[in-house]
Amino acid sequence: MNTVKLAYKPVGMLLGAAGGALSGAVFKQIWKATGHEENAPGATDQERGWREILLAAALQGAIFAAVKAAVDRSGATTVHRLTGTWPS
Template structure:
């Protein structure tokens, strides 16, 4: 196993936790911004929410989590590459 992979393992795990927290905060702000100031995102089984609202929230949440995770992972890999001279993949 190369040095970059070894260096990235613990960093990747820590970044995964950070990206989840960050993505949750970003999604919450985005959900408020699109007009749901008083509401949390709906659960799929919430009987008081429409199909449209539930599916919009799930789609938006998935996109935000994927984008934040990709950005954080890429930043971590770039940092390891700068420190070790090798790409951790």
């Protein structure tokens, strides 16, 4: 493993944590903007129906995946620009 790839590991972990926090905030804003309650339902929320629970889970998963891909790609592109080596 070369030095750039090894050095990218902790950077990738930090970017992943930041991406997770960002995706949570984005999901919360979208959930509220679509006319739902402030907090999305959890899988065991007895007061909410299947439809709302599955919709919330699907939306949250899609947002998380999109933000993760954008953050990972941006980090890799930046490393490539700075070092000429693509981290993997």
